[in-house]
Amino acid sequence: MAELTGIGVSTGLAGGPLLRIAAVPALPEPAPVADTAAEVERAFAALAEVVADLGRRADRTKDATVAEVLRAEAMMADDPMLREAVQEGIEAGTDAVHAIDAAFATHRAAFEAAGGYLAERVADLDDLRDRAVAVCLGRPMPGVPQPGHPYVLAARDLAPADTADLDPEQVVGLITADGGPTSHTAILARALGLPAVVSCKGVLDIEDGTLVTLDGSTGRVESGVSAEDVAAVTAKAAEVKAAVENSSGPGRTSDGHAVALLANVGSGKDAAKATEAEGVGLFRTELLFLDRTREPGLDEQVTAYREVFTAMAGRRVVIRTLDAGADKPLPFLHQDGEPNPALGVRGLRIARQRPEVLTTQLAAIxxxxxxxxxxxxxxxPMVSTVAEAAEFAALVHDAGLPKAGVMIEVPAAALRAERLLGVVDFLSIGTNDLSQYTFAADRQVGTLAELLDPWQPALLQLIAACGAAGKKTGKSVGICGEAASDPALAPVLAGLGISSLSMSARALPAVRAALAAHTLAECQRLAAAVLDADDPAQARKLVS
Amino acid sequence: MPTRTVTVGSASGLHARPAALFVQAAAAVAPVKVTIQVGEKRAVPANSMLSVLSLGAKKGTEVVLAAEGDGADEALDSLADLLARDLDAEEPANG
Structure with a gap:
């Protein structure tokens, strides 16, 4: 048995045989063909296996559209003209792998030349070719494995395209060698409720089929475990799942200390789905502004905001004013390229150049x-000084809105939390950006993932400063970054004085169950221990 | 040799689902061998998905079906009828 450690990014336990996303095999050197008939048979068998595999996947899927697409792909691989071209190639002395490659290349060229719809199907042809070549070489087919039984998926990192093939009935956990807490893999895993460990060096050295277990909270991966170990972990996971499903009501510790559990939404549609939430802790308004060459008008904004407010009638909705910048460009703002967009004119800073965008938005709200x-x-968003906060609060109150707050995304703001609460009504900590700016580590750079870990003691120390300011002033201090959706971290955050956690609606039940498992005194003890930890790994160990 | 000239009726042309249904139907009339041709381009086997797709036939494109031997006329009639319909507007058979 061997132990590996990565970063746990989606909580939960899982176990099963490990299977990886296989790479596209490189073409070997051309080989002489000794037995033409046998070589043709080998090539046809490879094509037939690709067809059969697509058929099995079509049978398994519950989505009629997906099934239809898979069957259409199977028909392309099952093409008599394709087989004829392969056979002719082999009879002319080409080996099976190269004959398959050449036969697909002919059709690929025809598709590309036709343009339009067919040019878009070139990727499908390439995928079929890669699969047939892999089978012919005795290698696993590239892409997400579809073995038809539960397994743990391993990959360097997941691409958005892989996620369409990710069947939650088969994949019980994810382990990637690269990626960080804000990588695509992490976001996807949390959305699907799949336990996941990222940045786990060495996972790609584990042989396919080896039994592994993983803990999506601590980031621990054990390989070469027994079938009994896997069964025990699976049973424990089911137990936790049952506890989560049985939890209900508002967020509170076992002794009744309230921590509001809120949802992050981007539209009325999201809000309608967040039935379990006590309100909305982050309503992102960017959606309305994306891809627009002109600012959306007042009436259009009123309609969009009202949709969310109506869905959340009687509950709290924290709405964030436009969060754009050169890294999240909006055409109507005509922002020129900045040498360092993350440190440029973004968030509230845009109001310095375009004050009317903010005042219109506040009027609409x-x-x-x-x-x-x-x-x-x-x-x-993106407030750094007390002066900025005071100015914003005045605009909000002038618009006739009673509650004004600022996001804590910059260390400068966290350090002045108490003074900020002197001029605003609440704070909301965006942990993703606060990590990025505290550690000077770009969120897009996967190799810096460990710096962006929400369990970093320095980040937690800044959160603690905000929590203490909230307690002292009696004002609300919430969290709306990814850290809020980590059930293991929830008791720690409650212990640090955080009064609300806002997350994707799906993460909410697990966070609620984790809070309900501790008293406030236990939360405070955990918080003190974690602040005293040397690093994220030790911090996690103190809690688990 | 019996032939039929048909205008493609499916909204998306001879692509995606309509192409799959047509190729399946053409394969089902074996041993009758059916070819399909667009304009002056080479006639291609109707049971070849890749060849049929490559025709790039759109809604309203005129195609010529041809077949020989026993059952050729019946096969051509049923395939011509299929091509003329708007298959995109019809429900998938398997729901």
């Missing part, structure tokens, strides 16, 4: 709030 029955709070 105020109108929408009048027309619905939600408790509307407004906050600004």
């Amino acid at each position: 105020a109108q929408a709030a009048m027309q619905a029955d939600a408790d509307v709070w407004v906050m600004a």
Whole structure:
């Protein structure tokens, strides 16, 4: 048995045989063909296996559209003209692998030349070719494995394209060698509720089929375990799942200390799905502004905001004003390239150049709030100084909105939390950006993942400063970054004085169950221990 | 040799689902061998998905089906009828 450690990014336990996303095999040197008939048979068998595999996947899927696409692909691989070209190639002295490659290349060229719809199907042809070549070489087919039984998926990192093939009935856990807490893999895993460990060096050295277990909280991976170990972990996972499913009601510790559990939403559609949430802790308004050459008008904004406020009638909605910048460009702002967009004019800073964008948005929020029955709070992104916060709060109050707050995304703001609460009504900590700016580590750079771990004691120390300021002033301090959706971290955050956690609606039940398993005193003891840890790994160990 | 000239009726042309249904139907009339041709291009076997797709036939494109031997006429009639319909508008058989 061997132990590996990565970063746990999606909580939960899982176990099973490990299977990896196989790479596209390179073509070997051409080989002389001794027995033409046998070589043709080998090539046809490879094509037939690709067809059969696509058919099995089509049979298994519950989605009629996906099944249809898979069957159409199977028909392309089962093409008599393709087989004829392969056979002719082999009879002319080419080996099976190269004959398959050449036969696909002919059709690929025809598709490309035709353009339009067919040019878009070139990727399908390439995928079929890669699969047939792999089978012919006796290698696993590239792409997400579909063995038809539960397994743990290993990969260097997951591409968005892989996720369409990710069947939650088969994949019980994810382990990647690269990636970080904000990588695509991590976001996907949390969305699917799959335990996941990223940045796990050495996972690609484990042989396919080896039994492994993983803990998506601590980041621990054990390989070469027994079938009994896997069964025990699977049983434990089911137990936790049952506890999560049985939890209900508002967020609180076992002794009744309230921690509001809120949802992150981007539209009325999201809000309608967040039935379990006590409100919305982050309403991102960017969606309305994306791909627009002109700013959306007041009425259009009122309609979009009212949709969310109506869905959350009687509950709190924290709406964030436009969060754009050169890294998240919006065409109508005409922002020129900046040498370092993450440190450029973004968030509230845009109001320095385009104040009317903010005042229009606040007017729209105020109108929408009048027309619905939600408790509307407004906050600004990317605030660094008390002066910025005071100016924003004045604009919010001028618009007739009672609650103004700011996001804590910059260490400068966290360090001045108490003074900020002197001029605003609440704080909301965006842990993703606060990590990025505290550790000077770009969120997009996978190799810096361990610096962006929400369990980093320095990050938790800044959160603690904000929590303490909230307690002292009696004002609300929430978290709306990825850290809020980690059940293992939830008791620690409650112990640090955080009064609300906002996350994707799907993560909510597990966080609620984790809070309910501790008293406030236990949360505070955990928080003190974690602040005293040397590094994230030790911090996690103290809690588990 | 019996032939039929048909105008493609499916909204998306002879692509995706309509192409799959047509190729399946053409394979089902074996041993009758059916070819399909667009304009002056070479006639291609109707049971070859890749060849049929490569025709790039759109809604309204005129195609010529040809077949020989026993059952050729019946096969051509049923395939011509299929091509003329708007298959995109019809429900998938397997729901």
